[in-house]
Amino acid sequence: MKISIAIKRKIIQVIALILMNPYIGNLKDGNLYKGSWKKFCSPGLNCYSCPAAGLSCPIGALQAVNGSIELKWSFYAIGLMCAFGILLGRAVCGFLCPFGLLQELLHKIPFPKKKLPFWPKLIKYGMLVVIVLMLPVIITNAAGMGEPFFCKFICPVGTIEGGIPLLITHQEIRSMAGALLAFKIVIAALIVIGCLIVSRFFCKVLCPLGAFYGFFNRISFVQLETDHTACTSCGKCSKVCPMDVNPSKNPNSMECIRCGKCIDQCEKGAIYFKNMI
Amino acid sequence: MKKTGVIAARTAVLAAAAVMIAAGIFRGEVGIILHKAAMICFECIGIG
Numbered sequence: 001m002k003i004s005i006a007i008k009r010k011i012i013q014v015i016a017l018i019l020m021n022p023y024i025g026n027l028k029d030g031n032l033y034k035g036s037w038k039k040f041c042s043p044g045l046n047c048y049s050c051p052a053a054g055l056s057c058p059i060g061a062l063q064a065v066n067g068s069i070e071l072k073w074s075f076y077a078i079g080l081m082c083a084f085g086i087l088l089g090r091a092v093c094g095f096l097c098p099f100g101l102l103q104e105l106l107h108k109i110p111f112p113k114k115k116l117p118f119w120p121k122l123i124k125y126g127m128l129v130v131i132v133l134m135l136p137v138i139i140t141n142a143a144g145m146g147e148p149f150f151c152k153f154i155c156p157v158g159t160i161e162g163g164i165p166l167l168i169t170h171q172e173i174r175s176m177a178g179a180l181l182a183f184k185i186v187i188a189a190l191i192v193i194g195c196l197i198v199s200r201f202f203c204k205v206l207c208p209l210g211a212f213y214g215f216f217n218r219i220s221f222v223q224l225e226t227d228h229t230a231c232t233s234c235g236k237c238s239k240v241c242p243m244d245v246n247p248s249k250n251p252n253s254m255e256c257i258r259c260g261k262c263i264d265q266c267e268k269g270a271i272y273f274k275n276m277i
Numbered sequence: 278m279k280k281t282g283v284i285a286a287r288t289a290v291l292a293a294a295a296v297m298i299a300a301g302i303f304r305g306e307v308g309i310i311l312h313k314a315a316m317i318c319f320e321c322i323g324i325g
């Protein structure tokens with residue numbers, strides 16, 4: 001029996017979720033893991049303030065260094081992201097990112113479904129360049145320290161993975177909650193509703209990490225290929241694509257998360273993962 | 278993109294990534310990241 005890419009992918013997504021969050025027991029008392037593994041960044045978006053997290057979030061790490069008083073630019077986080085990007089491109093999104101998995105589960109909930117026009121997908125590049133890379137360097141306090149603007153005002157992963165368990169387990173954190181938390185909860189709720197309606201809403205519109213990995217899709221080791229002699233242009237592949245890509249025309253689009261749904265769908269075997277080396 | 282171009286691009290990006298990671302370690306970025314990740318990030322959870 002041939003196992004579909006969809007099933008293999010779900011297994012890998014669950015394994016990745018567990019490997020990036022091995023300290024599940026910490027959720028009980030809300031203590032964070034403080035060990036050396038947190039020197040490394042996970043390939044996907046995974047908040048380091050989640051008690052279960054065993055690695056650092058690349059976007060959080062990048063902003064922490066960009067906003068630091070002396071360094072102002074994180075070669076380390078960007079180097080790691082380039083390495084993940086060249087090896088996997090947005091296959092990180094399709095196979096490894098815990099928030100990608102959560103969005104897929106949310107989209108399975110019955111709710112009116114819609115597709116997005118093209119322009120909102122450009123917002124994530126602004127998130128990457130302006131909010132993540134520039135603002136922590138430019139807007140600083142008297143001491144010269146910048147804030148992690150994406151984490152503070154937008155990231156729903158921090159609110160859901162970090163905020164909820166820590167608020168439940170720490171009375172003193174609950175007592176500090178105010179307008180910012182209310183704002184972040186509204187943003188997270190809007191993103192969750194977006195994910196119910198639009199497949200991978202956050203990935204398409206807001207994720208700076210997905211935007212970054214998209215630049216590597218044309219040259220990464222994971223490549224999709226279309227055999228134009230076998231393709232009958234029936235359009236079934238683009239209909240199932242959760243990222244609104246047409247893989248028969250543009251198999252290495254910056255939006256493609258390498259989920260393989262188009263491969264499973266094509267009866268002619270016209271779309272396939274190319275020899276990776 | 279031609280196969281040789283892709284191989285050249287991959288090699289260049291991998292080399293640049295290795296240099297950046299080494300530079301980051303040398304500059305002490307890892308300490309800043311560990312410090313941030315080992316304590317509750319109040320910005321991340323919406324407190325401050």
Ligand code: SF4
Nearest residue numbers: 093097100203207210
């Ligand atoms: S776009 Fe961002 S949130 Fe979506 S899967 Fe990729 S890294 Fe994760």
Ligand code: SF4
Nearest residue numbers: 241256257259260262
């Ligand atoms: S083009 Fe294929 S592999 Fe890429 S996101 Fe769409 S369905 Fe998934």
